[in-house]
Amino acid sequence: MRIQLLSDLHLETEAFEPAPAPGADLLVLAGDIDAGHDGLDRFAGWPVPVVYIAGNHEYDQRDIDSATAALRERCDRLGFTMLERDSQVMTVRGRRYRLLGTTLWCDFDLLGTTERERCMRAGAYFLERVQCSTRDGQPFGAAAVREEFMRCREWLAGQLARGRRGAQWDETIVITHFAPSPRSADPRYGLQPASASFCSDCEDLMGRAALWIHGHLHCRHDYLAGGTRVVCNARGHVERGEADGHEPLCVFEI
Numbered sequence: 001m002r003i004q005l006l007s008d009l010h011l012e013t014e015a016f017e018p019a020p021a022p023g024a025d026l027l028v029l030a031g032d033i034d035a036g037h038d039g040l041d042r043f044a045g046w047p048v049p050v051v052y053i054a055g056n057h058e059y060d061q062r063d064i065d066s067a068t069a070a071l072r073e074r075c076d077r078l079g080f081t082m083l084e085r086d087s088q089v090m091t092v093r094g095r096r097y098r099l100l101g102t103t104l105w106c107d108f109d110l111l112g113t114t115e116r117e118r119c120m121r122a123g124a125y126f127l128e129r130v131q132c133s134t135r136d137g138q139p140f141g142a143a144a145v146r147e148e149f150m151r152c153r154e155w156l157a158g159q160l161a162r163g164r165r166g167a168q169w170d171e172t173i174v175i176t177h178f179a180p181s182p183r184s185a186d187p188r189y190g191l192q193p194a195s196a197s198f199c200s201d202c203e204d205l206m207g208r209a210a211l212w213i214h215g216h217l218h219c220r221h222d223y224l225a226g227g228t229r230v231v232c233n234a235r236g237h238v239e240r241g242e243a244d245g246h247e248p249l250c251v252f253e254i
């Protein structure tokens with residue numbers, strides 16, 4: 001399968017015109033496409049199936065559960081598949097690919113459990129001043145993000161534990177917005193408390209998927225961890241130089 005991967009287009013502020021990659025079988029939109037949601041409509045009528053995973057910015061200033069429902073409704077209308085703790089099997093040239101998708105969020109344990117409080121404080125500023133999401137009328141702060149991560153991770157671990165014998169798929173592809181390994185930390189900043197708002201260590205889940213796609217870090221990655229290939233093709237913000245070298249038409253093959 002050949003996958004065109006786009007994430008972190010940030011169409012709420014960035015100018016970007018998407019074009020289909022020649023030869024791709026699938027377009028994956030791995031979150032932070034448009035905080036305003038309307039930008040998803042630019043992919044209407046795409047020539048291959050579109051799979052969408054929400055980024056944290058699609059929840060900006062919104063109730064988490066209402067925003068998920070609104071995004072699902074928009075994806076239904078556009079004919080896209082939104083994955084939030086959902087799986088879908090797709091057959092390409094006779095091979096069956098199981099796609100497992102969730103935003104994932106983060107556990108703030110990237111620097112170890114003893115540093116969790118410090119990492120949560122580092123994340124709280126962004127969550128409370130910029131993202132300002134809510135759930136049931138309460139701020140969706142660092143503790144709520146960690147709880148949501150636990151739910152997403154537990155779902156993913158359960159799916160990945162399902163045996164392959166007699167399975168309805170040949171390969172598994174995981175798609176998350178947040179990163180599953182410290183190896184995905186942005187090399188501009190290295191590992192520091194703020195990094196825990198971007199990556200969590202899920203390497204114990206590697207090896208059960210051929211490919212793990214993520215976004216959220218505004219840089220590019222393609223590496224192997226525990227037998228799983230991890231890729232990120234985030235675009236980011238032009239004025240910060242993050243889009244330099246971004247290849248929107250690049251295709252990842254598994």
Ligand SMILES: [Fe+2]
Pocket residue numbers: 008010032055216217218236
């Ligand atoms: Fe982003």
Ligand SMILES: [Fe+2]
Pocket residue numbers: 031032055056057177215216217
């Ligand atoms: Fe993000």
